Amino acid sequence: MHSTQHEFGRVQDLYLPVGLAVLGIVVVAFAFAVVRYRARPGRVARPTRDRNLLEAAIATAIAGIVAVLLVTTLRANAKITDTARHGRPAFAVDVLTYRWGWQFTYPSLPGVVDRTAPNRPPVLHVPAGQTVRLRMRTEDVVHAFWVPAVRFKADAWPDTTRTFDLVFPEGSALSGHCAQFCGLKHSDMVFTVDAMAPAAFRAWAARAR
Amino acid sequence: MSVAVRTPTASLRGLTGYALGTDHKSVAVRTFCTAFGFFLAGGLLAVLMRTELARPGMQLTSRAGYDQLFTMHGSTMIYFFVTPVALSLGTYLVPLQVGAAEIAAPRVNLVGFWLFVLGGLIAWSGFLTRNGAGAAAWTAEFPQSGSTGTPGEGMDLWISGVALGVLGTMLLAGCMLATIVGRRAPGMTMLRLPVFSWAMLVTCLMVVTSFPALIVAMGGLLLERHGVSVYPGAYGAAAYQDLFWFYGHPVVYVMFFPFVGAALQVIAALSRRRLFGYKGVALSLLLFAALSMSVWGHHMFTTGQVSNDYFSLTSTALAVPAGLEYVAAVGTLIGGAILLRTPMLFAIGFFVQFLLGGLSGIYVASPPLDYHVHDSYVVVAHFHYTLLAGSVFGLFAAVYFWWPKVTGFMLREGLGKLHFWIFVVGTNLTFLPQFFLGYDGMPRRIADYSPANGWTTLNELSTLGSYIVALSVVVFLVNVAVSWLVPREAGPDPWEAQTLEWATTSPPPRYNFEAALPAIRSAEPLLDLRESLAGVGAPREEPA
Numbered sequence: 001m002h003s004t005q006h007e008f009g010r011v012q013d014l015y016l017p018v019g020l021a022v023l024g025i026v027v028v029a030f031a032f033a034v035v036r037y038r039a040r041p042g043r044v045a046r047p048t049r050d051r052n053l054l055e056a057a058i059a060t061a062i063a064g065i066v067a068v069l070l071v072t073t074l075r076a077n078a079k080i081t082d083t084a085r086h087g088r089p090a091f092a093v094d095v096l097t098y099r100w101g102w103q104f105t106y107p108s109l110p111g112v113v114d115r116t117a118p119n120r121p122p123v124l125h126v127p128a129g130q131t132v133r134l135r136m137r138t139e140d141v142v143h144a145f146w147v148p149a150v151r152f153k154a155d156a157w158p159d160t161t162r163t164f165d166l167v168f169p170e171g172s173a174l175s176g177h178c179a180q181f182c183g184l185k186h187s188d189m190v191f192t193v194d195a196m197a198p199a200a201f202r203a204w205a206a207r208a209r
Numbered sequence: 210m211s212v213a214v215r216t217p218t219a220s221l222r223g224l225t226g227y228a229l230g231t232d233h234k235s236v237a238v239r240t241f242c243t244a245f246g247f248f249l250a251g252g253l254l255a256v257l258m259r260t261e262l263a264r265p266g267m268q269l270t271s272r273a274g275y276d277q278l279f280t281m282h283g284s285t286m287i288y289f290f291v292t293p294v295a296l297s298l299g300t301y302l303v304p305l306q307v308g309a310a311e312i313a314a315p316r317v318n319l320v321g322f323w324l325f326v327l328g329g330l331i332a333w334s335g336f337l338t339r340n341g342a343g344a345a346a347w348t349a350e351f352p353q354s355g356s357t358g359t360p361g362e363g364m365d366l367w368i369s370g371v372a373l374g375v376l377g378t379m380l381l382a383g384c385m386l387a388t389i390v391g392r393r394a395p396g397m398t399m400l401r402l403p404v405f406s407w408a409m410l411v412t413c414l415m416v417v418t419s420f421p422a423l424i425v426a427m428g429g430l431l432l433e434r435h436g437v438s439v440y441p442g443a444y445g446a447a448a449y450q451d452l453f454w455f456y457g458h459p460v461v462y463v464m465f466f467p468f469v470g471a472a473l474q475v476i477a478a479l480s481r482r483r484l485f486g487y488k489g490v491a492l493s494l495l496l497f498a499a500l501s502m503s504v505w506g507h508h509m510f511t512t513g514q515v516s517n518d519y520f521s522l523t524s525t526a527l528a529v530p531a532g533l534e535y536v537a538a539v540g541t542l543i544g545g546a547i548l549l550r551t552p553m554l555f556a557i558g559f560f561v562q563f564l565l566g567g568l569s570g571i572y573v574a575s576p577p578l579d580y581h582v583h584d585s586y587v588v589v590a591h592f593h594y595t596l597l598a599g600s601v602f603g604l605f606a607a608v609y610f611w612w613p614k615v616t617g618f619m620l621r622e623g624l625g626k627l628h629f630w631i632f633v634v635g636t637n638l639t640f641l642p643q644f645f646l647g648y649d650g651m652p653r654r655i656a657d658y659s660p661a662n663g664w665t666t667l668n669e670l671s672t673l674g675s676y677i678v679a680l681s682v683v684v685f686l687v688n689v690a691v692s693w694l695v696p697r698e699a700g701p702d703p704w705e706a707q708t709l710e711w712a713t714t715s716p717p718p719r720y721n722f723e724a725a726l727p728a729i730r731s732a733e734p735l736l737d738l739r740e741s742l743a744g745v746g747a748p749r750e751e752p753a
Contacts, residue, residue, distance in 0.1 A: 004577075004580065007577050008577055008578060008580070011577045015571070015575060015578065016572075019568040019569075019571065019572060022564075022568060023564055023565070023568060026560075026561070027561060027564075029539045030538075030539060030542070030557055030560065030561055033539055033542035033543045033545075033547070034542065034547055034549065034557065036543075037480070037542060037543060037544060037545050037547050038546075038547050038549065039481070039547055040546075043546045044481075044546060045480060045481040045482035045544065045545045045546040046482065047482065047483070048482050048484065048485050048541070048544070050486070050488070051485075051486070051540075052488075052489075055486050055489045055533060055536060058532060058533070058536050059529055059533060062528055062529050062532040063526075063529050065528070066525050066526055066528050066529065069525055069571070069575070070521065070522055070525055073521055073525070073575040073576065073577060073578075074518050074521070074522075076577040077517060077518060077576045077577050080576075080580070081517075140352070140357075140358075141352045141353040141355075142352070142353065142446060142512075144511060144583075144584060146584075146585075146650075146652065148649065148650035151581040152581060153511055153580055153581065153583060153584070154511055154513065154580070155511045155512045155513065157443055157446065157447075157513060157514065158352060158445075158446050159442040159443040160443045160513070162513055175650060175662070177650065177652050179511075179583065179584040179585065179652045179653075180511075180584055181345075181346050181350075181353065181584075181654040182353055182358075183276070183344075183353060183359070184272050184273060185272065186654060187272060187655040187656045187658070188657075
């Protein structure tokens with residue numbers, strides 16, 4: 001099954017080693033140059049010659065790396081954003097953001113509302129390991145829905161409904177946070193996700209209804 | 210060859226000179242000192258923020274106070290420190306490097322300086338208002354920055370100050386651009402321009418093409434806050450961000466290129482050889498600047514309002530020109546006779562430390578990765594590695610290198626090296642932990658976090674690092690004071706450098722060159738002169 005955290009992992013598994021390798025090569029190159037060519041008595045600097053072929057070769061090599069990174073990125077991004085590919089979601093959530101809180105309602109569970117209360121972050125209830133479709137709106141400014149466990153965030157945009165699919169790993173208190181600065185209580189605009197195994201989720205839904 | 214055909218006027222002295230003097234060197238020094246003052250002020254705000262964040266709970270300020278702290282820290286550093294300080298280097302050095310007696314449009318240049326000062330003071334005066342200073346982050350994204358999201362005069366003052374300051378820096382850049390285009394000495398062709406002047410040329414091109422977008426965005430925001438609907442609904446919010454980031458990304462390179470140029474100039478001079486890949490650098494800077502106009506949407510990957518694939522492509526492609534600049538640095542060092550003096554340490558430190566910012570920039574240019582780390586401390590670490598842990602190293606390379614030219618005396622080597630190493634430790638201790646904090650879920654722009662998050666240790670380390678950065682700045686100020694009180698004469702060319710600013714006295718006279726300029730047959734006329742006197746070598750082959 002497609003998931004944002006899976007795509008994130010695949011892309012990062014390419015980007016991190018490439019980045020660390022480049023970092024290593026450059027640091028070694030500088031260190032070598034400084035140690036080997038440090039001024040000492042008798043050393044005279046070599047005259048500089050243009051080496052256009054070498055420069056072109058290095059530029060081409062970098063462009064090649066960029067191309068490989070981009071192909072991986074664009075493929076993963078298509079999988080994340082193209083909700084039509086994901087098939088029929090198992091569960092749907094309507095997310096409403098406002099200054100400063102969250103409201104989660106569930107179209108298949110009319111009347112069930114999880115909403116920010118004073119000093120108590122709300123809980124988003126979802127089935128774990130299944131595609132959950134979220135539709136998000138904002139009442140006022142831009143907020144952002146971020147659940148680090150699924151390696152994904154999206155902005156709640158004025159006059160717009162954002163739709164995205166997530167697959168939550170099982171966990172009773174995955175943390176969620178507003179990631180877009182929205183004023184005074186931005187720091188406090190948190191929520192948790194209770195992602196339950198299918199049987200536990202059915203039991204919760206039956207109780208909640 | 211005579212260099213100046215104009216009637217010298219008596220130079221203005223004292224307070225009048227400070228207010229009205231139009232000598233580009235004096236305007237540049239005033240811009241530099243003012244910007245450095247803003248650096249100290251913005252740095253103080255950073256230390257306050259880090260102190261607040263060291264532990265969960267509120268110890269120092271309120272949530273409203275914290276919002277002002279990070280807003281004014283970011284705005285001060287970007288609008289009133291790094292951008293103007295970068296341009297001040299060029300305002301001083303570019304006319305000298307191209308062999309001009311004066312900058313083009315010196316009165317406009319002076320107005321630019323004053324608008325920058327006024328802008329900064331107006332933005333900071335918000336602290337005196339009832340609701341405090343601007344508190345909508347340095348980006349002031351709408352609708353949060355509207356009159357309901359951020360009420361109060363402090364925000365209006367912030368908008369006006371930023372717009373004025375940015376207009377001022379635009380004027381500084383315009384004068385520099387006109388100087389490079391129209392005031393080069395005979396023989397100074399475009400492909401003999403010293404690499405620092407090349408970097409400034411490209412910087413100024415970006416300034417004059419992208420900064421107007423910010424002034425428009427700010428004008429619209431001010432109208433919007435006072436009852437005129439400029440940014441309505443979904444489209445309006447996106448339009449503000451498009452305008453803002455059309456300025457906001459090029460300005461990142463405005464805060465980078467001048468230091469690339471400075472660091473390469475230092476590396477060439479203190480490796481005792483000509484820059485490797487000069488044309489590659491010029492070409493890569495132009496390519497970089499062109500691309501910089503087409504990457505702004507990568508700040509908007511999570512908005513759903515831009516084509517993420519397109520902006521990911523253009524942003525990742527930036528690795529190619531950036532790579533060529535690194536090739537030039539390493540290629541110049543290899544084969545040189547490297548003097549590890551303080552400017553050289555800072556120049557190499559600039560390239561190495563900036564790389565962490567650059568590579569993490571490639572990482573956040575990938576939307577599937579950015580969906581996780583956007584607006585988290587990963588981004589904070591990323592751009593501080595480009596700006597403080599990167600560009601400011603380049604700035605100090607320039608300061609230690611050109612200080613003797615500007616003041617006539619040297620900064621101390623021992624204190625300079627101490628400054629360097631403390632700065633290395635401080636910046637890495639501050640910003641490395643932030644990569645891990647952000648990855649683990651800490652959003653940026655939060656005043657507080659729960660102890661349950663487990664972020665306390667890394668935050669304490671980061672705060673400790675910020676104190677060490679502050680200590681390194683104190684060491685620098687001590688170095689300035691010691692070198693000022695017990696001056697060691699520098700002479701015209703203490704580094705045996707390569708470009709024309711070293712062919713005149715330190716500091717240079719009012720109209721820059723009293724003696725005839727040496728013949729300009731390459732980008733390193735003083736090296737040509739030295740080699741021809743020694744009877745060795747031939748200048749770089751150059752098409753006429």
